[in-house]
Structure formats: C-alpha cells, structure tokens
Amino acid sequence: MDKVKIALQYMLPKHWLSRLVGKFAAAEAGALTTAAIKWFIKQYHIDMSEAAESKPEAYRSFNAFFTRALKPGIRPVNPAANIMVHPVDGAVSQLGPIKAGRIFQAKGHDYSALTLLGDQADDANRFEGGDFATIYLAPKDYHRIHMPIKGTLSKMTYVPGELFSVNPLTARHVPGLFARNERVVAIFETEHGPLAMVLVGATIVASIETVWAGTITPPTGKQVFTWEYPTTGPDAITLEKGAEMGRFKLGSTVVMLFAKDAIATFAEGVEPMAVTRMGQPFATLNALNNSNAAD
Numbered sequence: 001m002d003k004v005k006i007a008l009q010y011m012l013p014k015h016w017l018s019r020l021v022g023k024f025a026a027a028e029a030g031a032l033t034t035a036a037i038k039w040f041i042k043q044y045h046i047d048m049s050e051a052a053e054s055k056p057e058a059y060r061s062f063n064a065f066f067t068r069a070l071k072p073g074i075r076p077v078n079p080a081a082n083i084m085v086h087p088v089d090g091a092v093s094q095l096g097p098i099k100a101g102r103i104f105q106a107k108g109h110d111y112s113a114l115t116l117l118g119d120q121a122d123d124a125n126r127f128e129g130g131d132f133a134t135i136y137l138a139p140k141d142y143h144r145i146h147m148p149i150k151g152t153l154s155k156m157t158y159v160p161g162e163l164f165s166v167n168p169l170t171a172r173h174v175p176g177l178f179a180r181n182e183r184v185v186a187i188f189e190t191e192h193g194p195l196a197m198v199l200v201g202a203t204i205v206a207s208i209e210t211v212w213a214g215t216i217t218p219p220t221g222k223q224v225f226t227w228e229y230p231t232t233g234p235d236a237i238t239l240e241k242g243a244e245m246g247r248f249k250l251g252s253t254v255v256m257l258f259a260k261d262a263i264a265t266f267a268e269g270v271e272p273m274a275v276t277r278m279g280q281p282f283a284t285l286n287a288l289n290n291s292n293a294a295d
Helices: 002-011 014-026 031-044 062-066 121-125 168-173
Strands: 083-085 090-097 102-106 109-112 131-136 144-146 151-159 183-190 193-200 207-210 214-217 225-228 244-249 253-258 263-266 281-285
Antiparallel strands (some): 102 109, 131 253, 151 225
16 A cells, blocks of 8 residues: 555646645635634644634634644743754654765665755755754644754755655655755854755645745746855844744655754654654754854
C-alpha cells in the first residue's frame, strides 16, 4: 500500500491540484466554509481552546482558520540568551550535523545543502560543517512560523520545484524530497552566524508567506528568484526571537541550517519524532566569538 501511495504522488498533477485546493481555501463561502472547518477540526482533533478565536463560524475562509492565531501567552518564548527555541509546533523529522555538504533525510536518503538553497554556492558554503534540523507540521498543528533566535534578514530565494507530500512516509521513500519541492529560503544574520529558514511547499499547500514580503508562492515559477536586503540602517528587517516570520496555508515542513559551532547541543528530548512547541528550548548555543558577533 505504501508503494501505491508513493506511485500516485508521482502520477498526480500536484501543482494543478494544489492551486485548485488553494482557491477553495481562500474562498469566503459562508456555510460551506464553516462546514469544512468543522469537519477538519473533528478529523484532525484540533484543540481550538488554544486559538485566539475558538468558534469555527468566526473564520471567513479556510485559510483564515488554518493560519489562526493562538491566545496571547499560550506559547511563552524562553528568554535565555543562550537558548534557541522551537520555531513551530510540529514534530522533529531529523536533525544533526551537515556532513560534506549533505543533509540526512531518512534511512537510505540524504540530499545536498547546495541544492536545498537553490544552488546558491556562497550560501551553502556558509553552513559547511554546521548543523540542520527538519520539522514537519501536521495538519492539526499551528501553522505560523517564528524566529528561533533574533536575526536580521539578508537574503530570500524562491526555488521552483515539485509538490510532493512531506509527511514521514514520503520522506522515507522519495529521494531528495526537501531539495526537490518548491520552497522559500530566508537567510538571517545572527550573533551566532548565518541562519537559513527553508519553508518547503507540499501537495495542496495553497501558499507560503513571509511577514516582510507577503505571499511568495503562488504564483509558481520555473526559475530561481533572489532578493537581497540591507542588514543595517532604517530599512533592515530584524526579527526578535519568537517573532512571526512566515506562515503556511495548508501545512508543510521547515528545514533550518545553522553555522558551524553555533549549536552546542540540542535540548534534552529533541530527537526524531519528538513533538515541538514554539518557544520551548530547542538547542543551547555556544558562547559568542568575535567572528560571529554582530556588528
């Protein structure tokens, strides 16, 4: 059965299907929208008591429900300067060292950091010998993405690609999954070196957004697009630890890349399949050194 599910993904018109679902998700269809939301809540056992607005009828579109805000204070952000926090609610897929430019995906599968970052060699070189973490957001999860540490945006890259599902089954069977799906790469400068936040699209993901640029995809493209940003001055975009940096409309995966020697150790219990909650400790950071300290 697993082989059939994977084979179907290769056969399906994934972009067309995703955009069709996206149109419905964006529609303000009244009772139909509310019925879809109620079904989704029941199907995926979503705890609406955490939502800022708990009533399904309050959401005019499925997208508004899916990217719902949480009640203030329900995800407190660990304030310790040497602690990196979880950027999302989800589950750890994999994490560990980047070895010879390769990132571990699942047993028998790895992929190139260079490819993941849109073949931007200068970017990939900055993470050589560093660490990575991949977090999967299930349909039931809160789908806003937050900063694990304070950072200043220096670059964003849109990379076209496939729209395979990114669930654990697909990760085990589709080679190079996260480096072949459509994605948005955001590079931040931090006191502990560069940080890459890679927002990976998936089947029926209606769009990927960032707080500074709005919707990046759709429309989908067939070429890599890059935007560079000033890191000093009044136009610099600096986000504090725990601040929202983006959101998925219909769920996906975040891959984070960290500079060499940035991570001292991942927090206790942070391992494959571990549940993540935004704001809780994710890793302990090494002490600052002059080469990583911000100007």
